[in-house]
Amino acid sequence: MYPEYLVAPMRNELTSVGFEELKTPEEVDAAIKQEGTVFVVVNSVCGCAAANARPAAVAAIKNEKHPDKVVTVFAGMEKDAVDKARNYMLPYPPSSPAMALFKDGKLVHMIERHQIEGRPAQMIADNLVAAFDEYC
DSSP states (O other), rough: OOHHHHHHHHHHHHHTTTEEESSSSSHHHHHHHSEEEEEEEOOOSSSIIIIHHHHHHHHHHTTOOOOEEEEEEEETHHHHHHHHHHHTTTSOOOSSSEEEEETEEEEEEEGGGGTTTOOOOOHHHHHHHHHHHOOO
């Protein structure tokens, strides 16, 4: 676990633009199981989350077609909520940061850490926008 004062600005990058924080497994279940599209960001303290993942997620949700709901869980903080979210992301291995798009409770698009590291935020955002255009 990280000190809350350390992760607060990282949480705020997403929550300030409309992402709902999920802190319990029950909140994760309720969000992902709902009808429609749900975009889940597994947030992280790592550099690739700061430089690539969070900026890409923020840019992508500005697309004309976007998910019905945008949510986030924070790796290294709310362990049970993160574990529950990752369970929905199977068969992909645990990864943080990571991004997943669900439609009617089913995983339809996944971006893992290895697809985030070393890639510009705009490239990741373009990948997400293509998924949003297809599924949302």
